[in-house]
């Protein structure tokens with residue numbers, strides 16, 4: 001992509017908003033926002049802001065994060081991982097750890113919780129920019145700690161909001177468990193329920209108090225996990241040591257079947273004693289065999305002489321929350337029942353009062369383009385041609401909007417002889433089709449993938465050079481996650497938001513309230529160039545209306 005075109009012709013990289021926009025929206029005109037920017041913040045705030053947040057009931061530990069600068073890094077040897085895992089990291093091409101990993105991995109290992117069930121491990125909430133490496137910040141310590149286990153039990157559970165993310169995180173775990181005995185499973189409804197049950201607990205009809213597990217680490221969507229908790233015999237969370245909630249703010253907004261309470265409940269010993277009628281199993285010499293009941297569940301399963309056995313008192317599950325836009329909603333945080341939590345935030349430091357609330361990747365350049373509704377497809381054509389986009393993601397608000405744009409762009413390609421591979425990525429596609437599309441996109445075969453917010457979060461593709469928000473995102477967290485599909489892992493990238501005139505006020509107000517207004521430059525269009533694409537566009541439009 002030709003950067004010089006962007007910077008010279010449009011002169012937008014460093015010179016602030018263009019006149020037409022700033023003039024339109026003075027401070028007085030900024031409308032009230034529909035978002036709660038105070039509750040979804042990642043950066044340092046003024047003393048007054050902090051007092052307001054405190055008054056709103058936000059806990060002190062959330063107001064006082066351990067902060068780390070995004071551009072910090074450290075050597076692979078500096079975080080306390082075992083030498084075999086460091087070797088694995090090197091084999092995977094890592095040469096250093098990013099800021100979030102540098103801070104989180106030692107904190108995680110310090111709270112090593114595999115065998116110490118008498119001390120509350122302490123929970124961690126982590127906020128770090130998109131593409132900053134949050135996944136490895138939990139994958140590596142979990143693999144390191146669990147690789148010392150002897151018996152397979154379900155000890156780590158990772159919850160993610162979409163199937164695509166479950167598959168992506170599974171691939172990351174698979175790459176790092178190589179060389180260990182650890183087994184990684186998924187529950188996402190990709191296969192039949194019975195197949196999934198067999199893969200998680202096997203086929204045994206016998207009921208064990210301690211349950212049974214064929215996997216050490218399970219990555220799941222909340223819905224499918226609930227199904228297993230309800231209907232899979234021997235599926236238990238009693239051995240759980242790590243509960244990771246990735247994309248935490250998104251998940252905590254989903255109350256599907258009250259999934260969070262069910263998980264928390266299933267991982268804690270019941271308070272009312274529900275003694276088992278099962279006897280202990282004995283071997284052929286009549287020696288008692290344990291069926292693997294977790295220590296903290298012992299007294300709720302069996303009548304034990306408690307004076308002889310020192311049972312653990314502290315909760316043993318360590319909760320780990322990750323997001324680029326971590327919620328500070330006191331109600332949501334309270335619902336997690338966190339123990340001795342620590343908040344780690346990767347954020348840029350600076351003058352308190354003028355600090356943006358969101359830290360975006362350093363290599364990301366953000367632009368907005370004001371255009372009329374009927375000129376939006378033409379504007380996308382303009383960007384494709386002017387910037388020679390070879391690997392772009394374009395977010396729309398609806399399936400209809402996606403279809404229409406795809407047909408128009410393909411029609412334009414046909415009319416003008418421009419080679420253009422535009423595809424649609426939506427939840428209507430089968431999972432195998434979506435996987436194939438993502439693969440093609442990663443291999444550089446697709447110029448523009450038009451999609452819904454299904455892949456607006458978490459999806460990691462290093463090839464994305466440009467993100468276009470065809471329809472304006474209404475909420476700041478959605479904006480941050482969309483633009484964060486590019487400029488990942490220290491790369492460069494550009495994000496364009498197409499804004500209709502009547503939407504500009506809301507969009508600017510949203511950016512301003514989030515302290516992000518200065519980062520988004522106005523991208524002025526070269527009108528002559530735009531005109532030159534008009535003929536082909538009109539022909540594509542005519543053909544489309546003729547076909548319909």
Ligand SMILES: Nc1ncnc2c1ncn2[C@@H]1O[C@H](COP(=O)(O)OP(=O)(O)OP(=O)(O)O)[C@@H](O)[C@H]1O
Nearest residue numbers: 096097098130131132133134135136324458460489
């Ligand atoms: N230490 C490292 N060295 C090089 N690349 C890394 C390192 N850590 C992570 N990466 C790469 O950075 C990319 C982004 O990582 P990841 O997907 O974990 O980001 P994230 O912080 O979870 O982003 P999002 O908030 O968008 O989900 C991945 O391709 C990952 O392989």
